[in-house]
Amino acid sequence: MPQRHSKNNNDLAFFTYDEKRKLGYGTQKERLGRDSIKPFDACCLCLKSLIDPMSCHKGHLFCKECILQCLLSQKKDIQRKLAAHAAQQKQEKEEEEEKLMLQKAKELDAFDQQNHGAVPQYSDRNYSRDKNGFHGANSVKVTSYEEEALRTMKAFWLPSATPEASVKVQAPSTSTICPEGNEKLKLKTLFPVQFTEDTSEQKKSKALDKTYICPSCKVTLTNTMSLVALSSCGHVFCKKCADRFMVVDKVCLVCNKACKERNLVNLEKGGTGFAGHGDHLQATDFKHLGSGTGLGLVRPAMKT
Numbered sequence: 649m650p651q652r653h654s655k656n657n658n659d660l661a662f663f664t665y666d667e668k669r670k671l672g673y674g675t676q677k678e679r680l681g682r683d684s685i686k687p688f689d690a691c692c693l694c695l696k697s698l699i700d701p702m703s704c705h706k707g708h709l710f711c712k713e714c715i716l717q718c719l720l721s722q723k724k725d726i727q728r729k730l731a732a733h734a735a736q737q738k739q740e741k742e743e744e745e746e747k748l749m750l751q752k753a754k755e756l757d758a759f760d761q762q763n764h765g766a767v768p769q770y771s772d773r774n775y776s777r778d779k780n781g782f783h784g785a786n787s788v789k790v791t792s793y794e795e796e797a798l799r800t801m802k803a804f805w806l807p808s809a810t811p812e813a814s815v816k817v818q819a820p821s822t823s824t825i826c827p828e829g830n831e832k833l834k835l836k837t838l839f840p841v842q843f844t845e846d847t848s849e850q851k852k853s854k855a856l857d858k859t860y861i862c863p864s865c866k867v868t869l870t871n872t873m874s875l876v877a878l879s880s881c882g883h884v885f886c887k888k889c890a891d892r893f894m895v896v897d898k899v900c901l902v903c904n905k906a907c908k909e910r911n912l913v914n915l916e917k918g919g920t921g922f923a924g925h926g927d928h929l930q931a932t933d934f935k936h937l938g939s940g941t942g943l944g945l946v947r948p949a950m951k952t
Contacts (some may be wrong), residue, residue, distance in 0.1 A: 692828045701841040707916040708828040729820035765873040842882040864889035
């Protein structure tokens with residue numbers, strides 16, 4: 649028979665530390681693999697190899713066709729929201745004018761009742777009267793009052809008088825937004841990016857996909873390296889060469905075009921919509937024990 653404090657003891661009314669550890673209780677961490685990380689030469693929208701790559705000043709890379717289509721759809725959406733907002737303002741203005749007219753009509757009717765006394769009643773039975781005893785122009789007023797009362801009456805049991813929740817359209821922002829960085833983005837702020845392809849015979853014979861290198865140190869570019877693009881000409885270098893040569897010489901090593909320190913744009917590296925950018929490449933889950941079942945329930949870990 650096992651000892652009382654043995655790890656194999658399972659007759660307790662609670663889970664021991666060893667049992668919780670075997671069930672996977674607590675926060676589980678796992679580093680994301682290569683399949684979960686977007687390559688540095690892939691578009692942030694279509695997740696395919698870049699075609700006519702363009703970058704924003706935050707270092708997010710897009711295909712030219714993808715980003716132009718995205719900005720165009722955003723502009724169409726902004727125009728639709730602006731039209732809806734203008735229509736709502738026009739409707740609110742008309743309703744306000746209608747309320748003012750009804751208020752003036754009520755004030756005139758009250759003034760008329762106060763100065764001329766009650767409305768005369770007709771004794772002729774054959775004379776056509778409405779249900780309230782008014783006729784002619786007064787019947788039009790009564791009908792408008794009834795319609796106004798029916799419209800303002802909150803009677804949920806009447807289909808015609810059921811109140812409806814008014815949905816107000818807020819004034820939209822007129823600026824387009826980067827789909828990856830959520831900052832303001834304009835078409836004129838995008839600049840083309842040029843990667844230097846490795847044209848050596850060894851690379852051609854081994855790899856079917858394109859391989860890019862740094863034009864300065866000839867090192868193959870990968871996701872593990874920090875890359876820098878020049879917004880003045882679009883050439884891409886590794887960060888070491890950019891800090892060593894471009895910052896000092898203030899000229900591109902490929903095209904000899906002048907560049908300043910503000911032209912150095914750090915390209916973002918990282919994942920897709922399911923993985924973080926940069927160094928946040930670790931997935932965490934918190935596993936707790938279900939009540940009375942002994943089974944673990946997995947939920948995302950709380951951010952601390």
